Amino acid sequence: MSSTELQGLYQQVILDHARERHGFGLAAAADAQSHQLNPTCGDEITLQLHLDEVTGVITSLGWEGHGCAISQASASLLSDLVPGLPVAGLTERIDAFRVAMRSKGTIEPDEELLGDAVVLGGTSRYIARVKCAMLAWVAAEEAVLQLTER
Amino acid sequence: MSSTELQGLYQQVILDHARERHGFGLAAAADAQSHQLNPTCGDEITLQLHLDEVTGVITSLGWEGHGCAISQASASLLSDLVPGLPVAGLTERIDAFRVAMRSKGTIEPDEELLGDAVVLGGTSRYIARVKCAMLAWVAAEEAVLQLTER
Amino acid sequence: MTTTSLVDSLSPAEVDRLRLDFPVLGERVNGHPLVYLDSGATSQKPLSVLDAEREYYLHENAAVHRGAHTLAALATERFEDARTTVARFVGARDDEIVWTSNATEGINLVAYAMGNASLGRGGAAAARFALGEGDEIVVTEMEHHANLLPWQELAARTGATLRYIPLADDGTLRLDEAAAIIGSRTKVLAFTHVSNVLGTINPVAELVGLAHAVGALVLLDACQSAPHLSLDVVSLGVDFAVFSGHKMLAPTGIGVLYGRRELLNALPPFLTGGSMITTVTMQGAEYLPAPQRFEAGTQKVSQSIALGAAVDYLTAVGLGRIAAHEAELGRRLVEGLAAIDGVRVLGPGVGHERVGLASFDVAGIHSHDVGQFLDDRGIAVRVGHHCAQPLHRRFGVVSTTRASTYLYTTTDEVDEFLAGVAETVTFFGAHA
Amino acid sequence: MTTTSLVDSLSPAEVDRLRLDFPVLGERVNGHPLVYLDSGATSQKPLSVLDAEREYYLHENAAVHRGAHTLAALATERFEDARTTVARFVGARDDEIVWTSNATEGINLVAYAMGNASLGRGGAAAARFALGEGDEIVVTEMEHHANLLPWQELAARTGATLRYIPLADDGTLRLDEAAAIIGSRTKVLAFTHVSNVLGTINPVAELVGLAHAVGALVLLDACQSAPHLSLDVVSLGVDFAVFSGHKMLAPTGIGVLYGRRELLNALPPFLTGGSMITTVTMQGAEYLPAPQRFEAGTQKVSQSIALGAAVDYLTAVGLGRIAAHEAELGRRLVEGLAAIDGVRVLGPGVGHERVGLASFDVAGIHSHDVGQFLDDRGIAVRVGHHCAQPLHRRFGVVSTTRASTYLYTTTDEVDEFLAGVAETVTFFGAHA
Numbered sequence A, B: 001m002s003s004t005e006l007q008g009l010y011q012q013v014i015l016d017h018a019r020e021r022h023g024f025g026l027a028a029a030a031d032a033q034s035h036q037l038n039p040t041c042g043d044e045i046t047l048q049l050h051l052d053e054v055t056g057v058i059t060s061l062g063w064e065g066h067g068c069a070i071s072q073a074s075a076s077l078l079s080d081l082v083p084g085l086p087v088a089g090l091t092e093r094i095d096a097f098r099v100a101m102r103s104k105g106t107i108e109p110d111e112e113l114l115g116d117a118v119v120l121g122g123t124s125r126y127i128a129r130v131k132c133a134m135l136a137w138v139a140a141e142e143a144v145l146q147l148t149e150r
Numbered sequence C, D: 001m002t003t004t005s006l007v008d009s010l011s012p013a014e015v016d017r018l019r020l021d022f023p024v025l026g027e028r029v030n031g032h033p034l035v036y037l038d039s040g041a042t043s044q045k046p047l048s049v050l051d052a053e054r055e056y057y058l059h060e061n062a063a064v065h066r067g068a069h070t071l072a073a074l075a076t077e078r079f080e081d082a083r084t085t086v087a088r089f090v091g092a093r094d095d096e097i098v099w100t101s102n103a104t105e106g107i108n109l110v111a112y113a114m115g116n117a118s119l120g121r122g123g124a125a126a127a128r129f130a131l132g133e134g135d136e137i138v139v140t141e142m143e144h145h146a147n148l149l150p151w152q153e154l155a156a157r158t159g160a161t162l163r164y165i166p167l168a169d170d171g172t173l174r175l176d177e178a179a180a181i182i183g184s185r186t187k188v189l190a191f192t193h194v195s196n197v198l199g200t201i202n203p204v205a206e207l208v209g210l211a212h213a214v215g216a217l218v219l220l221d222a223c224q225s226a227p228h229l230s231l232d233v234v235s236l237g238v239d240f241a242v243f244s245g246h247k248m249l250a251p252t253g254i255g256v257l258y259g260r261r262e263l264l265n266a267l268p269p270f271l272t273g274g275s276m277i278t279t280v281t282m283q284g285a286e287y288l289p290a291p292q293r294f295e296a297g298t299q300k301v302s303q304s305i306a307l308g309a310a311v312d313y314l315t316a317v318g319l320g321r322i323a324a325h326e327a328e329l330g331r332r333l334v335e336g337l338a339a340i341d342g343v344r345v346l347g348p349g350v351g352h353e354r355v356g357l358a359s360f361d362v363a364g365i366h367s368h369d370v371g372q373f374l375d376d377r378g379i380a381v382r383v384g385h386h387c388a389q390p391l392h393r394r395f396g397v398v399s400t401t402r403a404s405t406y407l408y409t410t411t412d413e414v415d416e417f418l419a420g421v422a423e424t425v426t427f428f429g430a431h432a
C-alpha cells in the first residue's frame, strides 16, 4: 500500500537499525563529546568518540538520544562505520555523506566510503528530513573538531 | 476646465470666505475657548465664544488657525452665523451641520438653520474633507460644553 | 454534549459545495487526492478571499489615511469597512480592533506596551499597566509559545514573576490551582480559549471571574477559537483578545488585537512611526487614540480587506453550523484514534467536548515517521511539538501527530486519515 | 550629473509596454485617465506579483518551517527562495535578511532589541547594544517619523539622548555639523538614504565613515532608495538597513530588515513566539540564530513570495535604467514646477541631483486644495506633512504637495501634472 518512494526512504535496513540501535549508550568519559539538537523537531543526540591515542584511530562511537527512525538509524549506522577509522577518514566520510544528503536525490552516496549508511541516500529527496539523517553526523563532526583542536 | 463637481466643492462664496476670513483674531479673554487639531493634515484652530451673561446669547465668535480653503471658509461662515444665537441654538446648528456633513451628499443642509454655511454642503461628498469643514464646528461644540458645564 | 449540538451541522452535500470554493483541495499529492488535515496550523483560502485582494490591487490600491486623492479615499474606505466587519464578527466596536500581522504580534504588543508603561511611558494613565518586582503574570501550562514567551520576556525585563496554572491528566486546567494562584499580586492572566494541541475549550467565564475579582487584566488567545466557534468578546468579558487571519480563511500577514476601548486608549504605544501621531517635534510626539495609536507605518491594507472577505464567508456559512460540523469531526477523530492499538490521544477522551482537532502519540513510532507515512498517501497532518513544548513535557512526550479540521473537511477524509494511521502502525510494526 | 546618467534610460515605448502589466494604471478617475503620481507613498503592482501570490494559494499554501507534509515543504522552499532573491537584490547573505511587515517594524525591531539589551537581555554578547544615560542616538532633521519616533522612544526608555543633524537651506545635510555631533558618545546613527520629501540622496559613505570611526552602529532607512536605485548594503557599509515591499511593486504587509550577520546573532530577540526557539520551558527559552530568531509566529509567507516576484520584475527591467528614467522625470518635475509662478520646490533646485520626486508649496493655496484640484482631473498626488513634521517645520511650512514617480510613469503624465498645477494657481487665484 505504501509507495515505492516511501519504501526507498524507509528501507528494511533502516527500520532494523532504528529498532536495534547500534552503539547506543554513553561512557562516563570520552575523548570527545558533542550534543546536538534538531530545532525543527526538538530531538537531540549526545555522541562520544573514543580514540586510540597511539595510532590516532577512532576505536568506538557511542551515542544516546531520541528522534525519528531516520535519525536513530543514521546514528546506529554511523557507529558501525566509525571503529578503526583515522580521524581524517571520519571527516572524509562526513563530508561525503553531507554532499549526498544535500543533493536532493541527484548524488548516490559512495558505498566504498559509507558502507551500509548508503541506505540513507533516499532521505536526500525529502528536504525536511535531511536534518534527521545529518543529526548524528553533525555531532560527530563537532566531536572531531574537539579532537583536532586539542 | 474644472468639473462642475469641483465647482460645487469650491463655490465662489467659499473661496471668498477663505481669502477674507470673518471673525479672524483672538481676544485676550473669552467665556469659552477651544483648540482643535485635524490629525490627518496637522492643521489647527483656536476658537473663542463671547457670551452676554444676562441674556445667555452668544455675542461673538473669534478664531485663529490655519488650514485649507474649506476649513478657513467654514470657520469664517460659522463666525457670521453665531452672533445673536442662544447657546442651545448654536448646539442645534452644530448638530444639523454634522448630520449634513456625514450624509455623503444625501442630505442638503438646512438653509433656515445654517444660512450661508449651506454652501459647504458639497463637502460631504468628499469623505476625506469632512474633517476640514467640521474643524471649527467641533471647536465650537467643545466651547459650548464649557459654557454649559460652568 | 457540546453547546453547539442544538445547531444544524453542515450536510455532506454542502461541504462538497463549499470545497469547490477552495481549489487547492482538488490538488493531488504523491499521486493521491490531498487530504488537508492541518487547518489548525493554517487554513486554506476560498476564491472570494483571493478575489477581494486582487480586485483591490486592480482598482483601488493606494496608501490609506494619507492624501486626499480618489484612490486613497477608496482604499481607506475599504480598509475601515473591513475593520467594521471584523469588529461585528467578535462583538466589538470599530475602535477596539487593532490590525496586527498575526496573533503573536498582538500578544507582544500588549506585553511590550505594558513594559513601556513599566518604564514610565504613557504617564499616569498607563500606571495601571506597570509591572515590577512582586507583581505576577499568570499563564497556563497548555499555552502556545506565542502566549508564553512574550510574558516570560516581560517578566525578565520588569522583575515580575511568571506563574502558571497546571493541567490535570485529562488535559483540563486545574481550576482549584488557578484559584490559589490568581491573587492580589496578579496583574495579567493570559490563556488560550481553545488548546491547539488538546482541542479542549477552556472555561473562560470562571477564569475571567478569578482574574477580575483581584483586578487583573485578562488576555485571551483566540487563535483556535475565532475560526471555529462564534466569539463575543464582550459577553466573554475579556480585556484583550488576539487571533490570526491565516487560520480563518484569510491570507498570511494579518491578525487582530481586540482591546477594551478605555484600555487601548490608556496603553502606551508599541510600534511607533507614521500615521499614528498628531504632532511630532524633534523632542517628542503626541499619539492618536486607538486604533491608529497602535498602527504605525503603512498597514496591511489588502490583507485586512481579505480578512473582511473571509469573515463574510464564514458568516454566510454560519459559525454555529461550522462548530457543529467540526464537533462531529472531532468526535469521529477521537473515537477512531482511540480504537487503534498503540495510539494515545492527548487531552479529553471519547465522549468529552473538543473541537475538530486531535493530537496523538503512537507507541514506538516517532511523529515525524507517522507524518511522513501519511503524507505518502496525500494526507497532510502536523507533527512535532506544535509550539507547545511545556505541554508536551507535561504529558511525557517530545512530539505528537496532530490532525485538525475545518468547515471544508469531510468525514471521508477523517476516515481515510484513520485508515492511514492504522496502516502506519502496521508498516512500522510489520518489520518487527 | 546623476551617477546613473551613463546607463540607458527607458524609452517611451518601453514604459508603455510596462504599463500594460499594471492594469490599475488604465483606470479612470473622475472621468479622466488616472495619472498616478503617489508611488512614493505606495507603488502599484504588476500582474506577475499578483499572480505569484495567487498561485501560491491555489497550489502550495501551508504553514512553513513546521510539519513535514508535501505542501509544507513546498511552501517553505518558496518562502526561503524569496529570501534568497531579496538577499541577492541588496547584496546580502540569506541569513542577513529578516522579514518584517514594513520598514517601520524593521526600525522598531532594532530599537526594541537594543532596549532589551539595555535591560540585560541577551547577556554579554548583547552588551554592545545597551544604551544608558550619556549615550547618544543620532538621526537627521529630514527623517520620516518611522526613523525618528522609535529612537525618541528608545531614548526615553533608556535615558540616552537623541541628537540630530540639521539641514542646510538647500535640503542637504550639514556634514560639518554631523562631524561635530557624531562622537564617542554616539551609539547609533540612523538616517534615510533618500528623503521622501526632498528627493535628495544622502552621502552614505561620509556618514558611515563618521559613525564607524567612533564605533557607532549605522541603520539606513532605504525605503525610498531600494525601489529606485541599485543598492548594495555591503559596499555601502551599513550595519542595518530597512525597506518596505509595498513601495517596490510588492503587496502591503511585507518589509525587510537587513543586518550584518554577527550583529543579528548577537542582538536579543524582539517579538517572541513560535518558530524562533530551540527549547522552551516554563522558566525560559533558547532562541534560534538569525533570521528565525526575529521571525516569531506565522510569517507573511505569500507576501514574501510576492516580494520575491516584485524583485524579479525590477531586476528584469534593470535598476540602473529605472533610476535613469526617474532621474529624467525628476528633472522635468523640478524644472516645470520652478517655472510656475508662486510655486516653491523644497530641497535641491534645478540642476541638482534628485530622484523622481518633488514636494512643493504654492503661495496662498493649501496643499489639500492643490491635491483636490488635481484629483478632479485624475491626477493622484500626496498632500500633507508626509510623516515628516520636523522637516516641514524646518522649511517654515505645515504641509506640501508631493508628486512622485516610478518606472511606469511617463513624461506625458508629468506634463499633465505640471499643467494641472498651473491651472490650480489660476483657479484659486482667478477668484481673487
Ligand SMILES: Cc1ncc(COP(=O)(O)O)c(C=O)c1O
Residues within 6 Å of the ligand: C273, C274, C296, C297, C298, C299, D040, D041, D102, D103, D104, D105, D144, D146, D147, D192, D194, D195, D196, D221, D223, D224, D244, D387
Ligand atoms: C523614507 C521613509 N522611511 C520610512 C517609511 C515608512 O515605511 P512604511 O510605512 O512602509 O513602514 C517611508 C514611507 O512611508 C519613507 O518614505
Ligand SMILES: Cc1ncc(COP(=O)(O)O)c(C=O)c1O
Residues within 6 Å of the ligand: C040, C041, C102, C103, C104, C105, C144, C146, C147, C192, C194, C195, C196, C221, C223, C224, C244, C387, D274, D296, D297, D298, D299
Ligand atoms: C493557540 C495558538 N496561539 C497562538 C498561535 C500563534 O499564531 P500565529 O503564528 O498566527 O501568530 C497559534 C498558531 O500557531 C495557536 O494555535
Ligand code: FES
Residues within 6 Å of the ligand: A038, A041, A042, A043, A066, A067, A068, A069, A070, A071, A131, A132, A133, A135, C368
Ligand atoms: S524528526 Fe527529529 S530527528 Fe527526525
Ligand code: FES
Residues within 6 Å of the ligand: B038, B041, B042, B043, B066, B067, B068, B069, B070, B071, B131, B132, B133, B135, D368
Ligand atoms: S486640509 Fe487641514 S483642515 Fe483641511
